[in-house]
Amino acid sequence: MTSLFPSVRFGGDYNPDQWPREVWDEDVVLMQRAGVTTATVGVFSWARLEPSPGAFDFEWLDDVFARLHAGGIRVMMATATASPPPWLAALHPESLPVTASGVRLTVGSRQQYSPSSSAYREYALRLVQKLAERYGDHPALEAWHVGNEYACHVPRSYDAESIAAFRAWLEARYGTIADLNAAWGTSFWSQGYGSFDEVHAPADAPSFKNPTQVLDFDRFSSDALLALFTAERDILRAATPSIPITTNFMGFFKDADYWKWAKQMDFITDDSYPDPSDPNSYVQLAASRDLMRSLGGGKPWLLMEQTTAAVNWRPRNAVKPVGVNRLQSLQAHARGADGILYFQWRQAKAGAEKFHSAMVPHGGADTRVFREVEALGAELATLTDTLGTDVPARVAILIDWDSWHALEQDAVPTKLSYIEQLLAWYRPLLDSGVTVDFAEAGTDLSAYSVVIVPVFVAATDAALVAIDDFVAGGGRAVVTFQSAVLDERLHVRLGGYLGQLQQTLGVSVEEFAPVAAGESDDLPALAISGGITSGATLWQEIVNPTTAEVVSTFSDGFAAGLPAITRNSRGEGAAWYVATLPDRGGIAELLGQVLAEAGVTGELESSAQGVEAVRRGGTLFVFNHSAVDAEVSIGGSPTVVPAHDLIIVG
DSSP states (O other): OOOSSSSOEEEEEEOGGGSOHHHHHHHHHHHHHHTOOEEEEOTTOHHHHOSBTTBOOOHHHHHHHHHHHHTTOEEEEEOOTTSOOHHHHHHOGGGSOBOTTSOBOOSSSSOOSOTTOHHHHHHHHHHHHHHHHHHTTOTTEEEEEOSSSTTSSOSOOOSHHHHHHHHHHHHHHHSSHHHHHHHHTTTGGGOOOSSGGGOOOOOSOSSOOOHHHHHHHHHHHHHHHHHHHHHHHHHHHHHOTTSOEEOEEOSSOTTSOHHHHHTTOSSOEEEOOOOTTOTTHHHHHHHHHHHHHHHTTTOOEEEEEOOSSOOSSSSSOOOOOTTHHHHHHHHHHHTTEEEEEESOSBOOSSSTTTTSOOSBOTTOSSSHHHHHHHHHHHHHTTOOSSTTOOOOOSEEEEEOHHHHHHHTSSSSSSOOOHHHHHHHHHHHHHHTTOOEEEEETTSOOTTOSEEEEOOOOBOOHHHHHHHHHHHHTTOEEEEESSOSSBOTTOOBOTTTSOTTHHHHHTEEEEEEOOOOTTTTSSSOSEEEEESSOEEEESOOEEEEESSOEEEEEEOSSTTTTSEEEEEEEETTEEEEEESSEEOHHHHHHHHHHHHHHHTOOOSOSBOOTTEEEEEETTEEEEEEOSSSOEEEEETTEEEEEOTTEEEEEO
């Protein structure tokens, strides 16, 4: 593996158009002091670049490019299309998005466009063409940054153009209205359509909406935004074929199917804003780093945005404790990031994000924050041994956007959080220093020894065959409740659910018995016993083993005495089915058995709260995210990791 970049990139969003020119010279001097290599320029500059329709002003941006280039700082040029200027809404009010309740949103914020607006697309692509022509050959240009945080504020729009585009998308997907009716199950509640012209977006309705219609609109909305990205990308690629192109993801984000998006990008970038007041936020933070690496097929990615101290959009905006900015930055690098950037370079004086911290805070350079920035920039410049190297993983967790949407719809057996279920299985692996990839449903899993399949509720036949092939070929799989209950049309898999996985797991499922609301808020309401003894929450099922052996049974509740965990030998491998959510200790015990069978060991022989370990290349990084020193065992030796600090072994 190699990196796209000659060194670990360091910098952030640079918005000189928000400041007078006398500040710009100081910016370059301070960037050089801090070791900045890269500035992301122009993310929200459309109104400055095109102050009136067709009247472009590039003189100021030419100056910025020249100053940065003279200072040895490369430019990641944004296309500025994330926030249209007010004149576009005045000329084309139909370009504004419409909510599910029929309210047309207005200007004065950002991202105020419908993903299907032809007017928005026309003006946005014209601007991108101008930028490509003007800066495509500039020696400072390092990469293109298209749009910004797609779907962050407007994941879907219910305007007339979106409805028309949705109908065209459906016709391309299904071909005939009869096939759409079959896929959507419209014989229920008298929903049968006579033509595609009768179909609307699933806006506010008297009762539950058609589940497959809702899922298709989710799919369409992600695709509509992706089409905007690819339209801009294609212009840039034609003009600058050697310059890499990206846009910024947002960790575990439901409203854009990142498996599809990642295939259209040259490298992956992510925006990351964990809550400093949450002592467990490092778990999802580590998982999101692993997701970004996985989306890129293991290639290095960039942390495009984070904050030095505090954000401005939570009810209480806690400040990162001293050392945590460095800790989280190096965590990203250890899990595959070859760039550590921020929003933004200089903290804003006015506007909605003036209290969002930055590399240069309101207090200027003589501040704790800027001193930490300088020290981090110097440290990142020394990380040459790990630049571009692999982060090897033998364990994968399957993540599927259709299942995410389906699990969290209305009119389901019980409300569950998809990401909470994923993290419940991720955390014990993190605690033991086992590195995890995330895997796309239906892909070849043979590179892994263990695959975990949490709440894979809406599964294609092909994806189930891929899991079965993995197990039969010698892999170990763990499948949880609410998996393969539905197909990709959200039709129930009859006859014991699970589909092909009935053979893989050696069980069928007769009945669900979710735990009643309130029973599992504080303490486990259930228990399982046998080969694994554990508290359990959320869920029970009536599981009928066929070829599987029973590992543990429910001790109480609706399914008392019946299987809770089973194991089935299949070909050269084995598969476990878990019909509840064990507590953290129970999951850790089960995974310990599975990993031992597969010959997978973690980097930590003993761990402690807040500690993680990951190996990149030949270097081991051990992080302590807690506020107290922690002692762990590494390679048979007790090791103390200071609070909010790390040790590097390599």
